[in-house]
Amino acid sequence: MIHRTSLLRQHIQQALAPSRRPWLMALALCSGQPITPLYAADNHYLWDCRPSADGNNWQCDERASQEPAYQRPAHSKAARSSASQPASRALSAAARDWVPEEQLTPAQREAMNPGCCGLYQEPTREDADADADPELTPVRATASRSELLQETTTVMTGDVRMTKGFRQLSADKATINQKSGGALMEGNVQLREPGLLLTGDKFDLNLESGAARIDNASYLIHASNLRGAASSISRGSDESLVLKDGSLTRCEPGNNTWLLRGSEIRIDPAKNEGVGKHLRMNVKGVPIVYVPYLRFSTSEERLSGFLFPSISSTDDGGIDVTIPYYLNLAPNYDMTLSPRFISDRGAMLETELRHLSPQFATTVSGAYLADDDGGSDSDLQKLVDNGRITADQANPYQGSDRWLFNIDQQGGLDARWYSEIDFTAVSDDDYFRDMDTASLQVNSSTHIKKSGLVGYQAEHWNYRFKAEQYESISSQANTPYKQLPRINADGRYVLGSNWIVELNNEFASFDHRDADDDMLLTGDRLRLDYGLTWNKQWMWGFFKPGIGAKSLAYQFDDEHLKAGANDSPSFAAGQASLDTGLIFERDGSLFNHQYLQTFEPRLFYFYSQHENQDELIRITDRDQSVDFDSSDLTFSYSQLFRDSRFSGGDRIDDDNRLSVGLTSRILDPRDGREIFSASLGQIFYFDDRTVELDQTEAEALNNPESLRTRSEYAAQVTAQVGNSWRLQGNIEWDAKLYHRINGGSASLRYKDESARVFNLSYRYLRKPSLIDTNDADNDGFTTDLLLQSIEQVDFSFALPIYGNWNAVARYNYDFTHERELESLFGVEYNNCCYLTRLVARRWLDNELIDVVDTLELEEDTGIFFEFHFKTLGGIGSKVSNILKDSIYGYTDRD
Structure with a gap:
């Protein structure tokens, strides 16, 4: 079978390959033999043929016929329908198949690329050979007139059309020399295959050697919307193809805003690759980029070569130019080398290596800049001129080597075991701010991550071994603790149809890069969390009671502990919960639109034994409390139904509370889509809460938040208006203690199929200011800007x-x-x-x-x-x- 590629060069090679010569030879033979149906169809003449006297040849004469004309097959008419008018045949390949947007069907408009005003559409064929393999089908030819000259030359004129399977060829004139093996197609030559259209003025080929030449050619590759032209396309006896003055663009017909042109493009079909010489990128007819040599692929396979350069400019770096070079090393791994020049910093190299195997997907990236020139930040220079900072502070990395390394790996694809590596290291905190990345897909933020994980998922148990560290690259961000390692063994069993047993075990060792300088606490933590629940669900509600036990044990390093502090405290508490709710439904209508409304009350009761954990409060020489990975959660509606008010694992809650939530939804009964929902809830506390992250029990009893009997009201609303508008909002309102709004947000978003996007959002979060108790004047000075609302x-x-x-x-x-x-x-x-x-x-x-x-x-x-x-x-x-x-x-x- 013939491989149908969507690329121009391979299509040309296929059309001209020696294996295709027989169908052109067959055309010559057909033209020299009686072809009554083809000739008689338009002219109503017949060939009168009889054996010669010696019996070795035919003697044929042309005569007029009084009989009804022979009707052409239906497939011939279909093949001619797309170009039956002479005016259309003079069009370029791209203009011939371009259909403006107003003439497209709705389904075709959906297939248009963003920003386009039309689509390339191939004419349809309905004949029996439309999808047939050319190797397995005969030649079918039509012409207005054919003539045999000098017994060796056949001339076909007037709308010459030939098909052989899915391949089509047409011209105004075809001359075939049986003796020399030459064939010449002239006047509006067109070669069409699925996904490819090639046109030209003249198609000259030698049937014996396979050498060919197409003059004044244009081409179109439908799948990629690529089109172009060449003064000529030649094929030598070595089967190589040469495009003279070839061009390439993706612009719609008549628009050559950008054009990639080469004086010579040579294609090697055996290697599925091409070489371009003296390539120029023209924008509006003006050359802006010149590449003396470029290799490219002529098939779907990747090929080593230069990629298009990236050019930009920054305030502190100046002109930034990157020219990537792609290396196709093997089918499952490749590399990109990106030489980069930043005018105010110097030359550097970025590289990326990708590897894919049945079990691993890996990307390794790196960058290196030797002897940084320092950049040129105008704002920093103003501070230097004003004497606020020194020149060294303005350019702290001048003369330094700057570098980046990243590895990202996913392992255990489609296996019970799995692994993850996400490791990034940089030379300094300001690397991403100064350099960014021109060609590497490396995430940057206030912290960079260094983590590795190996796990195994058994039938009931999930085992994970993880090492993780976050490195701060901002002086305003705190550096989290290292977890070297964190080991989890989590079990889950389903007994019967409703009973669920969960056995979660975790061991973590915490360290910190500034432990010695800042006298920070380090140590190990073991946390066990066991539970048994009965989960019963019905169409009208659910009932989920549960009991559990949690324990927490530490082993601290003694170096920075206060004298007398316990270096191995442990805690345990029993817990119980009940989560239940009902679902009521009713049908309704509004403005002749049917809807389904629900009312969903929910109750969540949670009880956790009180366990004094003052041994974790301010136990170091610098009064640090234990909060390796924990923080207070921001109150919201979703927090009403959590079994802890802390994130992380450094505290066991003391709690005795009931959460009440009411939700109503409006659904579309046709597809169940949620149109509107509103929820309101509150927590009722039956006991004071004395376990805090940074307060002893005695201090907590002086905190109004620990003594309150009811939480704030929490509400949230979502609405979907049509297919484009979406409204979301939430609010936390304290109606008892402070009589104020403590937080809330609202967003209105619009997005439609016409690429219109609109966003409006508001966010408010009240934070209490910290009062400096050591201030004699007690003037209310806010000691921490980050705690302002x-x-x-x-x-x-x-x-x-x-x-x-x-x-x-x-x-x-x-x-x-x-x-x-x-x-x-x-x-x-x-x-x-x-x-x-x-x-x-x-x-x-x-x-x-x-x-x-x-x-x-x-x-x-x-x-x-x-x-x-x-x-x-x-x-x-x-x-x-x-x-x-x-x-x-x-x-x-x-």
Whole structure:
């Protein structure tokens, strides 16, 4: 069987290969023999043939026929229907199959690429040979007229058409020389195969040697929307193909905004690869990039070679150019080497190695910059000029080597055992702020992760061995404890149909990189959490009682413990819970729309024995309490039904409470889709809560929060209006103790099929200020800025404004400090051919966060430009990352 590739070069090679010569030879033989049906169809003439006198040849004469004309087969008519008008035959390959958007069906419009105004559509064939293998089907040919000249040359003229299986060839004229083995197709030559259309003025080939030449050729590859032209396409006796003055683009017909052109492109069909010489990237007819030599693939396989360069500019680095080189080392692993030059920092190298096996998927990345030139940050230079910081503080890494290493691995694919590695290391805290990454997929934030995990999932048990460490790369962020290691053995048994036994065991060893410098507590922790529940569910409700026991034991390192502190405390407590709820339903209608409404009351009772844990409070020389991985949870509706008010495992709750929640939903009865839901709940406390992360029991009894008999009200609302609008909101309101709103958020989001995105959100969280009790004046000075209340609004949109033009914007404002956090506005143009974005942005300069107070951060302003060539790459990628992070739902538009 013939392999049908969607790539131009392999299609050309297939059309011209020696194995295809027989069908052209057959065409020549057919043209020299009586072909009454073909000729008589239009002219109503017949060949009158009889044996010669010697019996070795035929003698044929043409005569007019008075009989009814022979009717052509239906498949011939179908083949001619797409190009029956002479005017259409003069079109290029791309223009011939281009269908404007207004002529497409709704299903075809869905298949259009973003920004396109039409679609390439191949004409359909309904004849019996439309999908047949050319090797297994005969040649079928038609023409308005055929003539035998000098007994060795056949000339067919007027709408010459030939088919052999799925391959089609047409021209105005065909001349076939049986003696020399030459064939010449002239005038509007067209070669069509599934996924490929090739046109030209002249198709000259030698049937004996296989050498061929197509003049003034154009081509179209439907699947990838790639099109182009060449002054000629030649095929030598060694089966290599040469395109002279070839071009490549993805733009729609008539639009050559960008064009990749090469003086010579040579293709080796045996290796499925090509070589381009003197390639130029033209934008609006202006050459912007020149590549003297480029290798590329002519099949679906990957091929080593240069990728399109990335060009950008930054405030502190200057011009940034990266030219990646891809190495296809084997079918299951490859490498990308990316030489990079940053004008104000120097030359560096980034590399990425990917490997895939039946059990592992691995990516290893690295980057190295030797002898950093220091960059040129104008805001830091202002501080130097004003004497606020020194030159060394402004350029702390000048002359230093900067580097990055990352490994990401997923193991145990489709197996009971599994593994994960997520390890990132950098040379310094400011690496990502100074360098970012031009070609590596490495996540960056205030912390970088170093973790490894190995596990095994048995029928009832899940075993995990994990080592984890987070490294802070911001002076404003605390560094979490290392867990070296964390070992879990969690069991789960289902007895009968409703009884569930859970046996969770965890051992963790905690260390810290600053343990000695900051006199931090380190040690080991063992936590056991066993439970038995009965889970019964009905259509109208559920009933889930349970009992359990939790125990907690430590072994601390003695180095920083206070004198007399217990270095191996242990605690245990029994627990019980009951979770139950009912579901009531009723049908209703509003504005002639039917709906199903539910009312769902829920009760959750939780009891945990009191266990004094004061031995964990302020037990080091610097009064540190034990909170290796724990913190207080922010109160919300979902917390009403949790069995702990802490995250992590450093405390066992003392609790005796009942949570009451009421939920009502409105559902679409046709598909069960939730249109609206509203929930309201509160916790009723029957005992005081004296176990806290940083307070003794005596101190907790002086804390109003520990003594309250009822929690705040917690409410949440969601609404889906149509298919585009979604409203979410939640609020926590203290109606008893402080009579105020303690927190809440609301968001309104819109997204439709026309790529329109709109977001409006508000967030509020009240945090009590810390009073400095050592201040003699007790003036209420807030000692920790991070504990101030948070109140922010965020507004963003991405909206079409005209044609292919879109507007993008974001405004983020902090009411607490009365300052703008970020604002941006920009426009983007997106069509089949290219995507360009222009964005003006103003934001807080976080690079100054280590040298000035947070409230003194200055604002940076910048204008960012990005030009993306469809299928090739683009100039600048920072704009895409900014918009992706700033506008919720932005990337979902495509």
